[in-house]
Amino acid sequence: MDQTGYVTNKNSRPGLAVAALxxxxxxxxxxxxxxxxxxxVLREDFSLDVATVTWVITAFYLASAAGQPxxxxxxxxxxPRRLFTFGMALVAVTCAIAPFLPSFALVCVARALMAVGTATAYPCAVVMVTELSRLANEPTTRPLGRIxxxxTSAAAVGPVVGGLLVSLFDWQALFVINVPLALAALLVVQRAAPADTGQETGSLGKLIRDSDIPGILAFVVSLMLAMMALxxxxxxxxxHLLAAAVVIAALFAWRELRFSPPFLDLRLLGGNRPLLLIYLVFIVFSGVYYFAFFGVPQLLQEAGNYDAGLVxxxxxxxxxxxxxVTPFTVRLMERFGVRAVLITGVCVLTIASAALGLLTLSLWPPLVLVVTAVMGVPYGAVSTASNQALYVSARPEERGVAAGIFQTCRYLGAITATVLIGVFYGPGVNQANWGLMVxxxxxxSLVVIVLSVMWKKPAAGTSHL
Structure with a gap:
């Protein structure tokens, strides 16, 4: 066993393990x-209205946001290997059963369970990165970049893959496709990743007592209520939901400051300025990105009268x-450092946001192609640099929960953007209102620049590493 808490296994194949993760x-x-x-299709099959059918998305978002930390x-x-195995098994079993569920409510439950299972992957990958990069004799920027x-690519191809599956088969195929993917990831990680050792052991009763169940419940409930309000x-x-979320969040903070060991050590988190800054960077950055990701398609369909396929x-x-952009970002971080790439990326974000203002003048398809493509550059650069900044800012023993909160920041930014889009597009989806959003x-974008300049990599040997 080495100092990271993993068994040094001759059969470990870090490249294959990173691919499965x-x-x-x-x-x-x-x-x-x-x-x-x-x-x-779901509306037709279950005779639903527009408001009800969106719960299939909401259930996934809520479970993901609360489940990641x-x-x-x-x-x-x-x-991480044990939890990743559990998560992928949960996904495989849930998605194998979901196509046969008789009611829409049960489909939403299946989506929530699937979200919990998939929520294990990113935190587990971040926890395993240190050992996998050591075994591969490469810097951590590379496996994090691949992850x-x-x-990014999954989010990009999601609508295309979904459209093909639904058109060729039916909505049930969106569940079935996950079964072989989850099983493949599970089996490869079991064979190629180093085994877990050095984690908590003891009787089930002691593990439950030390798990801070009330704290976990308060955290999950407060976050879910806040998300439901947004x-x-x-x-x-x-x-009412927002007020309840604030009250329960206050009780959660009171509990965590008095319980040992806490689910979330607020004192250490509050004292880790680099980690808090990168969370703020990622929330605001995600808000800017999802303004474009969700706002532009509506503009093209409503104001440009383009069909969904063209959009x-x-x-x-x-x-x-x-x-x-991602692999180039990894090389630049290795040469110039995380902070320099992060600041450069958010400066490009400002330029890309300004370029999207050209859509107030014209919705000519070639122009749309160019200005939306420009937004892809800061998304790849800032997301990758933020991942690495998170890794170096969090203490090794808390990288899992830190990574989970990081993913929740993405959801907070995305949901905030959708709420604001609803406000601006409320009077009408047109180029004038898009200009206000720009x-x-x-x-x-200027806020993200300021936060990025304030972030600095903790020095080696500090409490953050």
């Missing part, structure tokens, strides 16, 4: 995006270029 990590963004093309904490405590590339899933009760093709360069994107 990347597949597992890709399942969450893949399933969050490809379901969008099945909403009409929890899965990260469990990975820190009990070992980020899987995240998503406005219960019209007329938004402020999908026009948006593809945004996601595709972000995938292409000004908001520019303002948020």
């Amino acid at each position: 990347s597949i597992g990590t890709a399942l969450n963004p893949l399933n969050s995006s490809m379901i969008a093309v099945a909403l009409v 929890l899965m990260g904490r469990l990975a820190d405590r009990f070992g 980020q590339m899987a995240n 998503l406005n899933v219960m019209p007329g009760f938004r402020w 999908g093709l026009l948006m593809l360069p945004l996601a595709s270029l972000s995938v292409v 000004w908001v994107m520019l303002a948020l």
Whole structure:
């Protein structure tokens, strides 16, 4: 056993293990995006209205956002390979059963369970990166870059894959496709990744007592209530949900400051300035990105009268270029450092946001292709640099829960963007209102620049490493 807490296994194949972890990590963004093309079919099959059918998306978002930090904490405590295996098994079993479920409510439950299972992958991958990069004799930027590339490409191809599956088969295929992917990831990680050792052991009763169950429940409930308020899933009760979320969050903080060991050590988190800054960077950055990702398609369909197929093709360069940029970002970080690449990426974000303002003048398809593609550059660069900044900012024993919170930051940014898009597009989806959103994107881009300049990699030997 080495100092990282893993057994040095001659059979470990780090490259293969990273590939399997990347597949597992890709399942969450893949399933969050490809379901969008099945909403009409689900409405017809279950005789639903528009508001009800969106719960198939909401259930996945809520479970993912709340599940990521929890899965990260469990990975820190009990070992990433064990938890990854559990998560992929849960996905495989759930997705094998889901096509035969008789009601829409049960389909939503299956989506939530699938979200919990896929939520294990990214935190487990981050926890395993140190040992896998050591075994491969390469810097951690490279495996993290491959994992980020899987995240990005899955989100890009999700609508395309979903459209093909639904058109060739039916909505049930969106579940079935996950079964072989999850099983492949599970089996390869079991064979190629180093075994977990050094994690918590003891009687079941002691492990439960030390798990801070009330703290976990308070965290999950407060986050879910806040997300439900942002998503406005219960019209007329938004402020009640938000108030309840604040009260439960306060009780959670009171509990965590007094319980040992806490689910989330707020004192250490509060004292880790680099980690808090990178969370803020990623929330605001995600908000800017999802303004474009969700706002432009609506503009093209409503104001440009483009059909959904053409809109999908026009948006593809945004996601595709972000995938292409990722490996170059990894090389630049190795040469110039994380901070320099992060700051450069967010400066390009500001330029890309300004370029999207050209859509207030014209929705000419070639122009749309160019300006959306430009947004793909900062998405690939900033996402990859933020991943590495998270890794170096978090303490090794808390990288799992830190990675889970990082993913939740993505959801917070995305949901905030959708809420604001609803506000600006409320009077009408037109180029004038899109112009107002561009000004908001520019303002948020400047905030991201300031936060990125404030972030600095912790020095070796500090409490953050």
